C-alpha cells in the first residue's frame with residue numbers, strides 16, 4: 001500500500017514536470033535556446049541572472065512570471081540583453097501558465113539536462 005502510494009506520488013511529480021516541460025518548449029525555445037545565445041539570451045544565462053537575484057523559488061517564480069507577462073525595461077534584470085536583442089515581445093500567455101513555466105526553469109539545470117539539444 002505504502003509502495004503504491006509512493007509510486008503514484010512519483011508519477012504525479014513526473015507528469016507535472018513533463019507538462020511544464022511541454023509548456024516551456026512550446027512557448028520559449030523558438031527564441032531561447034537552452035545553451036546558446038542566438039536571437040535571445042540562452043536559458044542558462046536567463047536562469048543564472050534570475051537565480052542570483054532571487055535564490056528563493058517563490059520569489060524567482062513570482063518575479064519571472066510577472067515580468068514575462070508584461071516585459072518592461074525598467075524592471076529588467078538583463079539590460080545588456082535588451083541592448084543586444086531589443087526588449088522581449090509580450091506573448092499572449094496567461095499568468096498561471098507562466099508560473100508553471102517559471103517553476104520549470106527554476107528546477108532545471110540547463111547545463112546538465114537535455115544533452116544534445118541546442
Ligand code: HEC
Nearest residue numbers: 027028031039040046068076077078081082085086087088
Ligand atoms: C519572440 C522571441 C522570444 C520568445 C518567444 C520568448 N522570449 Fe524571452 N526574451 C527574448 C529576448 C530578445 C530577450 C532579451 C531582451 C530582454 O531581456 O527583454 C528575452 C528575455 C527574457 C528574460 C529576461 C528578462 C529580463 O530580465 O530582461 C526572461 C525571464 C525570459 N525572456 C523568459 C521567457 C520565457 C519564460 C519565455 C516563454 C514563455 C520566453 N522568454 C519567450 C525573446 C523571446
